[in-house]
Amino acid sequence: MSTTGLAQHEQEQGTSRAALTGERTKRPSVLQRFAENRFALVSAIFLIVVIVAAILAPVIAPYDPTRITIGTELQGPSFKHLLGTDPNGRDVFTRILYGARISLSIGVIAMLISVFVGTTLGAVSGYFSGWVDSLAMRLTDAMLAIPVFFLLLAVLASLGPTVPTIVIAIGLTSWMTTARVVRSEVLRAVNLDYVLAAELLGASRARVIVRHLLPQALPSMLVASTLGVAQAILIASALSYLGVGVQPPTASWGNMLSDAQSYIFSEPMLAIWPGLMILFTVLAFNFIGDALRDALSPYQN
Secondary structure, three states: OOHHHHHHHHHHHHHHHHHHHHHHHHOOOHHHHHHOOHHHHHHHHHHHHHHHHHHOHHHHOOOOOOOOOOOOOOOOOOOOOOOOEOOOOOEHHHHHHHHHHHHHHHHHHHHHHHHHHHHHHHHHHHHHOHHHHHHHHHHHHHHHHOOHHHHHHHHHHHHOOOHHHHHHHHHHOOOHHHHHHHHHHHHHHOOOHHHHHHHHOOOOHHHHHHHHHHHHHHHHHHHHHHHHHHHHHHHHHHHHHOOOOOOOOOOOHHHHHHHHHHHOOOOOHHHHHHHHHHHHHHHHHHHHHHHHHHHHHHHOO
C-alpha cells in the first residue's frame, strides 16, 4: 500500500473511532432515560412529597391523630380542619399524614424482608443448581400455589394483628417473584468468563455470589423492589379494611377506609381521601418500577 493510501486508511479509521466515541458519549444515562417517562417523573415527585410529609407529620399535623373530640364529629373541610373530621371528631388531614407513616413503613420493611429472602434463595438456587435448585423452586411453586391473602388472614387471626406481625407476615409471603427473577439472572451469568476466573482464583462461593453474580441481578431487583412496596401497601390496606390489619386508634389508610364504610353515602369524602392516597401511591410505585425496567434494560449485560 502506498504512503498516501496508508495515510487515507488511518484517517478513515480515526474518523470511525471518533464517530463510535461520539455515539457512546451521546448514549443517555439511566437517569436521563428515567426522566423521559413523564408518568414516572411525576410519580417520583409525588412519592417524595408524601414521604417528606409523613416524616414531618409531628410538625405538620395540627392535631393528635388519636384524640377524640366531642362536638366536632363529621365536620366538613374548613380552615380549622382542612379535610374535615371523622365520626370521632379526629382531624382527617392529620390521620392521613400519620397513616402515610404506617402504610409506607409497612410497605418498605415488608419489601426489604421479601427481597432479602427472595434474593438469598434465588441466588443459591441458581448458583448451586442440581437438587438445591429443584428443592428451592419446588418450595417457590408451593408458595405460589397457596392463596397468599387467605394465608395472611389465618396467620394474623392466630398471632394477632400487630404491626410487626403484619410486616413479617407480608414479607415472608411475597418473596417468590424476586426469587425467580434473581435465579434467572444468576443462571445467565454463572458461566461467564469472569465468574469462572474468580472461582479458579480461589474465591469462596459466598464471594462469587455476592461480588460477581448479584450485581448482574441488581437492575431486576430494583424493579421488583418498587413493585413489592406497592403490593405490600395494597395488601396491608386490604387487611386493615377487613379488620385484621393495623388496629385503631393507630391511623392507617386501610382502617380509615374501614371506619368510613358506614358513612359512604352520607359522608363519601371520608372514604375518598384515604382511597385516593392508596390509589396514587400504588400507581406511583408501579410507574416508577416500569420506568426503571425500561431505563435499566439496555445496561444489563
